Amino acid sequence: MRRARPLLESLFAISIGLIVGGLLMLPFRYDPLKAYQALFRGAFGTSHDIMETLAFATPLMLTAITFAVGVRAGLFNIGAEGQMYMGAIGAVFAASLLPLPPGIHVVVATLVAMLFGALWSLVPALLKIWRGVHEVISTIMFNWIAFHLAMYLAIYYLAEPGRAERTRPALPTARYPILAEGSTLTAVIFVAVLFCIAVYFVLWGTRLGYELRLVGENPEAARYAGVRISRALLWSFLIGGMAAGLAGASQIIGRPPAWSLYATLGNVVTLGFDGIGVALVGRNHPLGGILAAILFGALQHGGRFMEYHAGVLSELVRAVNGLIVITLAVPELWAMVRRRWIR
Amino acid sequence: MKELLLQRLGWIGLTALALGLLTYGLDRVGLEPVSLLEAGLLAMTPLALAAVGECVNEKAGVVNIGLEGTLLISAVAGVWVAEQFGSGVAGLIGGMTVGGLIGLVLGLLAVYGRSDQIIAGIGLNLFALGFTPYLLMSLWAFPGIHIFPRELMVPRWITPIGQISPVTVLAVLLAILAHVLLHHTVLGFRIRAVGEKPEAVDVAGVRVDRLRLFTSVLGGALCGLGGAFMPLAWFGGVVKEISAGRGFIALACVVFAGLEPLLALAAAFLFGLTEGIAYAVAVTPGVKERIPFYFVNMLPYVTTLLVVALVIGRRRFPRTIGRPYARE
Numbered sequence A: 001m002r003r004a005r006p007l008l009e010s011l012f013a014i015s016i017g018l019i020v021g022g023l024l025m026l027p028f029r030y031d032p033l034k035a036y037q038a039l040f041r042g043a044f045g046t047s048h049d050i051m052e053t054l055a056f057a058t059p060l061m062l063t064a065i066t067f068a069v070g071v072r073a074g075l076f077n078i079g080a081e082g083q084m085y086m087g088a089i090g091a092v093f094a095a096s097l098l099p100l101p102p103g104i105h106v107v108v109a110t111l112v113a114m115l116f117g118a119l120w121s122l123v124p125a126l127l128k129i130w131r132g133v134h135e136v137i138s139t140i141m142f143n144w145i146a147f148h149l150a151m152y153l154a155i156y157y158l159a160e161p162g163r164a165e166r167t168r169p170a171l172p173t174a175r176y177p178i179l180a181e182g183s184t185l186t187a188v189i190f191v192a193v194l195f196c197i198a199v200y201f202v203l204w205g206t207r208l209g210y211e212l213r214l215v216g217e218n219p220e221a222a223r224y225a226g227v228r229i230s231r232a233l234l235w236s237f238l239i240g241g242m243a244a245g246l247a248g249a250s251q252i253i254g255r256p257p258a259w260s261l262y263a264t265l266g267n268v269v270t271l272g273f274d275g276i277g278v279a280l281v282g283r284n285h286p287l288g289g290i291l292a293a294i295l296f297g298a299l300q301h302g303g304r305f306m307e308y309h310a311g312v313l314s315e316l317v318r319a320v321n322g323l324i325v326i327t328l329a330v331p332e333l334w335a336m337v338r339r340r341w342i343r
Numbered sequence B: 001m002k003e004l005l006l007q008r009l010g011w012i013g014l015t016a017l018a019l020g021l022l023t024y025g026l027d028r029v030g031l032e033p034v035s036l037l038e039a040g041l042l043a044m045t046p047l048a049l050a051a052v053g054e055c056v057n058e059k060a061g062v063v064n065i066g067l068e069g070t071l072l073i074s075a076v077a078g079v080w081v082a083e084q085f086g087s088g089v090a091g092l093i094g095g096m097t098v099g100g101l102i103g104l105v106l107g108l109l110a111v112y113g114r115s116d117q118i119i120a121g122i123g124l125n126l127f128a129l130g131f132t133p134y135l136l137m138s139l140w141a142f143p144g145i146h147i148f149p150r151e152l153m154v155p156r157w158i159t160p161i162g163q164i165s166p167v168t169v170l171a172v173l174l175a176i177l178a179h180v181l182l183h184h185t186v187l188g189f190r191i192r193a194v195g196e197k198p199e200a201v202d203v204a205g206v207r208v209d210r211l212r213l214f215t216s217v218l219g220g221a222l223c224g225l226g227g228a229f230m231p232l233a234w235f236g237g238v239v240k241e242i243s244a245g246r247g248f249i250a251l252a253c254v255v256f257a258g259l260e261p262l263l264a265l266a267a268a269f270l271f272g273l274t275e276g277i278a279y280a281v282a283v284t285p286g287v288k289e290r291i292p293f294y295f296v297n298m299l300p301y302v303t304t305l306l307v308v309a310l311v312i313g314r315r316r317f318p319r320t321i322g323r324p325y326a327r328e
Helices: A005-028 A032-044 A047-072 A080-097 A104-131 A135-156 A188-205 A207-217 A219-224 A229-252 A271-281 A286-310 A316-329 A331-341 B002-029 B033-059 B067-085 B088-111 B117-140 B166-184 B186-196 B198-203 B208-235 B246-257 B261-283 B293-311
Strands: A163-167 B145-147 B157-159 B162-164 B237-239
Touching (some): A005 A032, A005 A286, A005 A316, A005 A331, A032 A047, A047 A080, A047 A188, A047 A207, A047 A229, A047 A286, A080 A104, A080 A135, A080 A229, A080 A271, A104 A135, A104 A229, A104 B293, A135 A163, A135 B246, A135 B293, A188 A207, A188 A229, A188 A286, A207 A219, A207 A229, A219 A229, A271 A286, A271 B117, B002 B293, B033 B067, B033 B186, B033 B208, B033 B246, B033 B261, B067 B088, B067 B117, B067 B208, B067 B237, B067 B246, B088 B117, B088 B208, B117 B145, B162 B166, B166 B208, B166 B261, B186 B208, B198 B208, B208 B237, B208 B246, B246 B261, B261 B293
Antiparallel strands (some): B145 B237
């Protein structure tokens, strides 16, 4: 029972989010039951849909890592959005402009994207360590700077000649193989899952991970134990940046049909923010994040069916995400439910 | 305390000087200082309203980092109310009410639900990110943007220093009022005390929960007014990303000001002015061709970062900020 508690809490928050989301449909005369039915049937109805759900889940499990590793070190790193834009730019750059042999090219493009993401997280990290600038403010400002910078780079330097609406597509040598005909799921999902598992091992299996978690749980104790707090914070930001960069790459070299970045950033925008909800539902655990990402991937993929069949704009799914986060912020709600129904 | 204040004023002075020089430079390339000031004051208003409100509730120990979401939702709500009543002023009041309600919900969660206020605020922002486009589509059946009839705009006063919105004047007055409230009234004393030592206030027979709830509603309402101001007295329409990070810039103002409403107002003016410059550069012929518009757009965010990084030092926040209070 005690081990199941986090899972129950997450499920409780998800139900509250969906119920309130349904209530928000009523004033506009949408049918919540019809909408949710369309959503879940759309998300899991056929094996094709399940693969699409997994394709949507791929970037989310990574941006969830960014927030989760931050929280583990006591930070509210909400910079995944901007770090992901920079990762996407890095991936476009390496994948479309560097002529490299097959095999190596994919690896290089992935690593460049992770490097770009990590570099973009470096400045908020240093501002936090040196000047004590609160990471919520610095990462949000960096998200907006990245937004404009990425659009600038995409339009001025990386645009596909004759097609201004998007960047040059990734060269075929830099693309992850598609897993099934007609699906947008590629082998990049394996890389994403591997990254999550690797982060899990770093956090619970290495000295660095132990120090990082100690700083998050009890900075005073960490200081007395001789942990270099700034080092732990720096690594928390860098791991998060790499994860977000990889998330950006997954949308460029791991997601047909575009294989490129839209000039409006339309194919990556808000994936970083969505990761926050994923991280919290996954209890800020890298492996829990994978499961939560699949759920949110289902909401996003199924959301399109909700829009088609019930007329409810799929953006409502994002509002539900927010409601879930708010519910998870209030432990008392769950405690009240438990007192009443579960003894 | 006095020293700190002087230091901060010094920084503002320096920055103002730098901006003055910049203004002069921009003037040389063909930008008008008057239009700059006009744009700057408009951009200042939502920041100032949100920041002043946040100063008050943070003094009482309640943090609301959902300002961004509050701005977004109240902007849409304000336009809707304005259209229902056929009046821009009604829209402003509507936005303020919605903002106050959001403050009430967050306050209830914080005071009675003992929520993690940062996470609740992040949740509110996420919620608004999805709810705003959903509302726009559901209310007006058009994706992402809504332009309302021009006559609903709140009229501006024409003065020698350009057109000024009455809401801007109201924002300045509210900042002064907030200062007086916090430092020269019994209520303000209690608000400050409740952030520092809620147990003492409780023993003195003041309801900690109600006081915190009150400041949370107040902060939300001011932020909501700022949200409704953007479409109804500034842009003339609402888009799904109308707040564009202003909620967080307002938070930066609060941090910069060390929770002092008047300093927050000054900071808001500073950031507003950079936004004004950005706007002026983006529309002035002869200038806009030379500087890519993407870099101009970064200006407010870069300034915010720089200022926060330079000025932050030994600012002091209330002892129980962001933490729920429970009787022992």
